[in-house]
Amino acid sequence: MTTIRDLELRHLVALDAVATHGTFARAADVLGYTQSAVSQQIAALERTVDAKVFDRPGGPRSVELTPFGEVLLERGRDLLRRVDALGHELDRFREGHLGHLTVGTFQSISSTVLPVIVGRFREMSPDVSIQLFETDADEALNDQLMSGETEVAFVVGDVAEGLESRHLLTDPFVLIARPGQFPAGVVPIADLAREPMIGQRENSCQLLNEAGLRASGHEPNYVFRSNDNGTVSAMVRAGMGVAVMPLLCTEPEDPRTSLHDLDPVIPGRNVSIAWRSGRTLSPAAEAFIDITSEVCAATSATADLATVG
Amino acid sequence: MTTIRDLELRHLVALDAVATHGTFARAADVLGYTQSAVSQQIAALERTVDAKVFDRPGGPRSVELTPFGEVLLERGRDLLRRVDALGHELDRFREGHLGHLTVGTFQSISSTVLPVIVGRFREMSPDVSIQLFETDADEALNDQLMSGETEVAFVVGDVAEGLESRHLLTDPFVLIARPGQFPAGVVPIADLAREPMIGQRENSCQLLNEAGLRASGHEPNYVFRSNDNGTVSAMVRAGMGVAVMPLLCTEPEDPRTSLHDLDPVIPGRNVSIAWRSGRTLSPAAEAFIDITSEVCAATSATADLATVG
DNA sequence: CATAAGCATCAGATATGCTGATGCTTCATG
DNA sequence: CATGAAGCATCAGCATATCTGATGCTTATG
Secondary structure (H helix, E strand, C coil): CCCHHHCCHHHHHHHHHHHHHCCHHHHHHHHCCCHHHHHHHHHHHHHHHCCCCEECCCCCCCCEECHHHHHHHHHHHHHHHHHHHHHHHHHHHHCCCCEEEEEEECHHHHCCHHHHHHHHHHHHCCCEEEEEEECCCHHHHHHHHHHCCCCEEEEECCCCCCEEEEEEEEECEEEEECCCCCCCCCEEHHHHCCCEEEECCCCHHHHHHHHHHHHCCCCCEEEEECCCHHHHHHHHHCCCCEEEEEHHHCCCCCCCCEEECEECCCCCEEEEEEEECCCCCCHHHHHHHHHHHHHHHHHHHHHHHHHHC | CCCHHHCCHHHHHHHHHHHHHCCHHHHHHHHCCCHHHHHHHHHHHHHHHCCCCEECCCCCCCCEECHHHHHHHHHHHHHHHHHHHHHHHHHHHHCCCCEEEEEEECHHHHCCHHHHHHHHHHHHCCCEEEEEEECCCHHHHHHHHHHCCCCEEEEECCCCCCEEEEEEEEECEEEEECCCCCCCCCEEHHHHCCCCEEECCCCHHHHHHHHHHHHCCCCCCEEEECCCHHHHHHHHHCCCCEEEEEHHHCCCCCCCCEEECEECCCCCEEEEEEEECCCCCCHHHHHHHHHHHHHHHHHHHHHHHHHHC
């Protein structure tokens, strides 16, 4: 049986050309075929739609669309226009200028580098819609990646199995204290011995942090825990205690707190951007990763300077 | 070079099936192909769009659309829906239930049988738009047919070269007089000798009419001519004279005039419906012709009765 | 480690599609 | 009225595309 889905775009193109140029031979010239080929194509088209599309008056006269041919041509042209439009869309998609991007993120990224990244990205590709999923649970970020809910996500530490990633920056742990509480510059971990501490609730980064302190023989005494970075800083300012936090979780410009490197240095947390391994990324995601990489490299450089100051 | 117009609908169907069923093999089953064929079809699709549409994780896992594949599938489904819709439209067109119909006509048809015809036609095919072109110039009707402005037209007398036609009815010439002016029934043409006459301006039908009168030895004396049938009747009613007119140009029900057959009978004018020869008619036009034929046959029968009465 | 599920690839058969030649039809022209 | 020219259909032959069936590779599962 012959169904409308057997319709071929080439045949519509031929129909268009013949209708436009009046004769099979002229259309063939334009299309780069022989007259015979066009004749056969139109015949095939007429077979699939089960109707004559041209009246052939015979002799040296132009062919003429039948009423059926007219409606087919009108609709066919519309179809071809849509196909061409699809082609353009696909081109733009391939270049990363069209599409939809889902990104998993967490607070310290969202509040520091992400605005810059998104700003640059939107500047380059304003027609890519971006959807951000922020969570403070490490596992949720992984789950979202694996389920496809997010295409890329910022992750801390080692990436889970089944994910690929690109390293973005190493975020150093710094001490947050009140101005004047410690002499400017590096603070020996031993000097924290009697300080009450503010920290985050148990997460990969907090564990890393505490492990680093204990490795230097300091058993921290936590008097308050919050996963909200602003709350941690506020508690320090209020005199509840000091905090050891990743630099990106702090507000270096805030004059009401003072930041210090520690001695010995606690190995910083690794921040990467990750995606499901084996999954082809959208060009938009590739571009996003590139931009992210650049922005993080830059801020990581300036961040180092900031800590020195 | 490969362009988007090389896209094949079959490939979109395959894409859809694989995306829906998860594996090439299952899709192949549904489509009635082998797994190998589907694999090659998807490969061909990927070649024409120059991008992978599926991630094949390998092993006994389902394939998964790439982001590119997702947008292609979305648009492809839209395209297929449109193609299917086109199929339905074409079906309806083939059945005569969709399209556009242009009809050339003239006053006596427009005011008598045409309303009935159009009414019946619209009842059967309400989605066919009808456009009527009314003119009192015989040639204009022919020209419109030849130029394609109208697809079918009512014509009087012999059809011009290049037209085909179907005979509809023979419209007899009758005498229009005031009631009581002549005894009921047939009026001998000789009795018109001293009557002033009302007629139409020179057209094929008026010529036929005058020729008929002269053939019976009557040289008519026209005191007024109009191509508007209502005006002719009105002049008769006003006592300006009598008129010999085709029956369809009269108003048999009007008690203010009386109709008479003539003796000898003047051969009636032939009314046909015509179209350009060699041109395939739209199914709607075919249906219109059929309906017209039926309606005219019926009215021609009742018209004969009317003249008798 | 063996098995099963799944896709790619290959070779071969078949179908499709194009070319070039030829024939038929019709109009125009001498 | 005969002839030439323009135009489409058709045919045979060749090239290409496409499908099948077999086979091999990969990976998850038990």
